[in-house]
Amino acid sequence: MASSCSKLCLHSRSLLCSRKVAVTWKYSTQTLHCAPGTRIPISFLHGFSVRSEDHKTAQTKLRWKHVLYYSNLCASHQTTVDKENNASKELSKADLVAYKNPSLPVRDAVSATESQTLLDLDAAPGFSALEEISDEEAVNISIPSALPPASTTLRDYVDQSETLSKLVQLGVDLWKLEQRPNVGSMLLRLNFNTDVAPRLLFLNAIGVENSRLGYIITHNPFILTESLENLQARVDYLKSKKFRSETVASMVSRAPYLLNFSVKRLDNRLGFYQQQLQLSSSNTRDIVARLPRLLCGSLEPVKENLKVCELELGFKRNEIQHIILTVPKVLTANKRKLTQIFDFLHNTMKVPHQLIVKFPQVLNAKYLRIRERHLFLEYLGRAQYDPSLPNYISLERLVSLPDDTFCVEVALATLKDFYLFQKTL
Structure with a gap:
């Protein structure tokens, strides 16, 4: 006013x-x-x-x-x-x-x-460009980093970051890692000599080949933040369960997240498969060694597939056990794909349960391959899958042979005829 x-x-x-x-x-x-x-x-x-x-x-x-x-x-x-x-x-x-x-x-x-202005001027320290400083003050002077302050891609940091440049040399796909939240900033904070190199040497010491290091870090960069004590404890646990050193190295190479889980979780997973499938310790080790991601993924799809095999597909407990021991991937297969293949085999091709159990690999084949080859054999009048009748064609030969061999040995036709038939479908 x-x-x-x-x-x-x-x-x-x-x-x-x-x-x-x-x-x-x-x-x-x-x-x-x-x-x-x-x-x-x-x-x-x-x-x-x-x-x-x-x-x-x-x-x-x-x-x-x-x-x-x-x-x-x-x-x-x-x-x-x-x-x-x-x-x-x-x-x-x-x-x-x-x-x-x-x-x-x-x-x-x-x-x-x-008065406040005068006080601020009096309180301001008087620095001089010619003033000498001590060695301790010189060491404490912070030098700004040459790294870009922000970026949407790790490519801008590769030339300035030793960690990223060494990971690229190992075969790590940075473009996959930068799409995951917070992974890029985590890698930039890691020191190659103190954080990355000890973990790589550990993986190499347990038998992982150098060619697999890039694959492991690309799919599981968080292994670089795990302590060496925890990693060693998990490897020792697997060896205590009578997994051989070569098997452990192979499991880690094919399931990069395996060593990120605690000993307690690994023990619970092994106990689940042994009790649920009523398997021996040897058989349990066998299916886990062949499909190590069974110890890493969720158990809900596994439980659901076991119920599908028993209730919807009509297999008995011992038949399911045999299928799992032969093809462990059935436990993690897509439910829709599994039921679709079984429906075509059993209801269209008239293959009984006993033959499917005898050759369970057919449940892991491609649905389109099974359908095209069966329709081609049916067109030629050779679709006969009963072993007690002449001109029997096994499910193994139906899905495992390449196209040219299948046409010559099974369909008794040419590859050109098979390709022309495929165009009519």
């Missing part, structure tokens, strides 16, 4: 001064433009005498007098306006301080601001 009033007063004073100058200038203009040849009596005007006998000289003097007078008047007016503007600015600063601290008057606020 005080600031608004002060500004209004300053504006009014400026208007008054401007009007006075305008009126005076108007009067002087009228005087200067009076008719030439007019004789005026002797008189004194602001201290200058004007004689009637020399009108031109008097008129010239009067003109110069007015010019000097109004020049001084304008200069005085400008000085007054400048002072008033400076006063207005000081009042505005004081109003701002008083607004922030209403308990202070305006003058006190201005004084407080000036």
